[in-house]
Amino acid sequence: MPCPTLGTFRQAIQFVLLIGLGSAVMIGCGVLNPSLIGSVGGNTATTVKAPSGYNVFIIQNVSATPIRVRTEVTKTNGGIVPLNISLTAFQRVMRTQECDIQSVAITEAVAGTDESIDITNNTGTLQGTTDLPCGSVVLIQVTGPIPPLTLQAQVF
Amino acid sequence: MMRRKWMLAVAGAVSLAHLSCINPTLTNSVNGGIYPLAPGDTPFLLVQVVNNSTATLSVPIQVDDGAITTYRLEDIPPLGRESGILLRWPVLRFAVGSISNPFDATAGIKAVFPSGLQTGVPFNMAALQAGVSYFQGDTVIVNVQADQRNTSVLTVSVARIDGMTQQGPFTGADTFETTQLVLDLFDPVKVLNDATAGN
Numbered sequence: 008m009p010c011p012t013l014g015t016f017r018q019a020i021q022f023v024l025l026i027g028l029g030s031a032v033m034i035g036c037g038v039l040n041p042s043l044i045g046s047v048g049g050n051t052a053t054t055v056k057a058p059s060g061y062n063v064f065i066i067q068n069v070s071a072t073p074i075r076v077r078t079e080v081t082k083t084n085g086g087i088v089p090l091n092i093s094l095t096a097f098q099r100v101m102r103t104q105e106c107d108i109q110s111v112a113i114t115e116a117v118a119g120t121d122e123s124i125d126i127t128n129n130t131g132t133l134q135g136t137t138d139l140p141c142g143s144v145v146l147i148q149v150t151g152p153i154p155p156l157t158l159q160a161q162v163f
Numbered sequence: 164m165m166r167r168k169w170m171l172a173v174a175g176a177v178s179l180a181h182l183s184c185i186n187p188t189l190t191n192s193v194n195g196g197i198y199p200l201a202p203g204d205t206p207f208l209l210v211q212v213v214n215n216s217t218a219t220l221s222v223p224i225q226v227d228d229g230a231i232t233t234y235r236l237e238d239i240p241p242l243g244r245e246s247g248i249l250l251r252w253p254v255l256r257f258a259v260g261s262i263s264n265p266f267d268a269t270a271g272i273k274a275v276f277p278s279g280l281q282t283g284v285p286f287n288m289a290a291l292q293a294g295v296s297y298f299q300g301d302t303v304i305v306n307v308q309a310d311q312r313n314t315s316v317l318t319v320s321v322a323r324i325d326g327m328t329q330q331g332p333f334t335g336a337d338t339f340e341t342t343q344l345v346l347d348l349f350d351p352v353k354v355l356n357d358a359t360a361g362n
Contacts, residue, residue, distance in 0.1 A: 058200060058245075059197075059198065060197065060198030060199070060200070061199075061200075061247070061338055062338070063249060063338055063339070063341075065345060067349070067351050068351065069351045069354045080243075082242070082244070084244075085242060086240055086241075086243035086244060087243055088238075088239060088243035088245075089237065089238050090246070091235075091237050091238075097351045097352060098351075100248070101248065101249035101250075101342070102247065103209060103246075103247035103248065103249050104245070104246065104247070105211075141197075141198055141335060141336065142198045142199075142333075142336025142337070142338040142341075143338075144338065144341045144342050144345050146345055146349055148349065148354070150354065163341050163344075163345055
């Protein structure tokens with residue numbers, strides 16, 4: 008077997024460097040990857056995928072009665088995330104969901120603590136594609152000085 | 164010479180094939196994004212919990228904004244993946260579980276596995292502080308994932324989307340600007356006063 012020449016040796020090194028460069032680009036892109044976010048504290052080796060956007064749900068109680076609202080968010084992959092919110096008088100809370108929503112349904116709305124009173128809710132199921140485009144803000148508001156209370160949902 | 168040009172061409176092709184690896188937050192800040200990934204220049208802090216485990220999680224978020232309040236993100240299933248809470252600024256500090264004892268598993272995340280196994284997951288890091296771990300307009304992502312060697316063991320890690328890179332302009336809806344407007348227009352006390360005046 009003939010001894011490798013210097014030229015052959017240089018070509019081999021260039022080939023290895025080329026493969027290494029390509030690999031570094033691919034691996035490095037795992038760090039630069041669009042959707043991976045650097046971590047803070049804890050395990051610095053862990054990165055997570057960034058969302059594509061958010062929908063915000065503002066649930067507020069414009070009444071003097073404590074309320075409880077349960078909303079089910081169905082994701083496009085079939086997963087269901089419940090938003091169980093209990094609010095005191097004139098309190099509000101803001102929850103978020105990423106923009107992979109298929110539908111949102113308010114499944115329960117009651118007022119009072121010891122004696123639950125149904126809240127009138129004429130809001131149907133909100134469909135993700137038509138009613139809740141990405142970036143939407145949904146205001147779920149319970150109003151009424153005294154029971155019976157009413158619940159309304161508005162999308163902005 | 165031809166062989167060198169060929170090698171450079173291949174290297175270039177490999178790089179071009181991974182142009183999608185350019186950091187989108189950089190792209191966002193230079194070219195403007197579609198939707199904001201963090202509150203940006205609005206007075207909020209977004210805390211998002213991501214469930215990358217096989218368990219259903221109930222996550223308490225304890226917040227100190229001058230008073231201690233605990234918010235509960237309940238029953239986040241693996242398929243549902245995530246749930247978040249938007250907090251009005253200032254948020255002085257917050258932790259998953261207990262601010263005073265973030266290493267307490269009983270006060271931390273409650274995980275229920277498909278087998279019925281239940282376990283508590285501590286935050287295992289000191290409470291995050293404003294100006295140190297996060298700033299106004301940021302998104303803080305709390306990621307819960309299973310240990311690769313033992314899926315019944317869950318760990319918590321934290322990531323941050325810098326709000327400075329999410330100030331627009333956006334080609335899509337400016338979610339958090341809209342949120343601020345809705346909060347101002349539909350302040351509960353204002354709504355009640357308007358309803359009373361109307362009567």
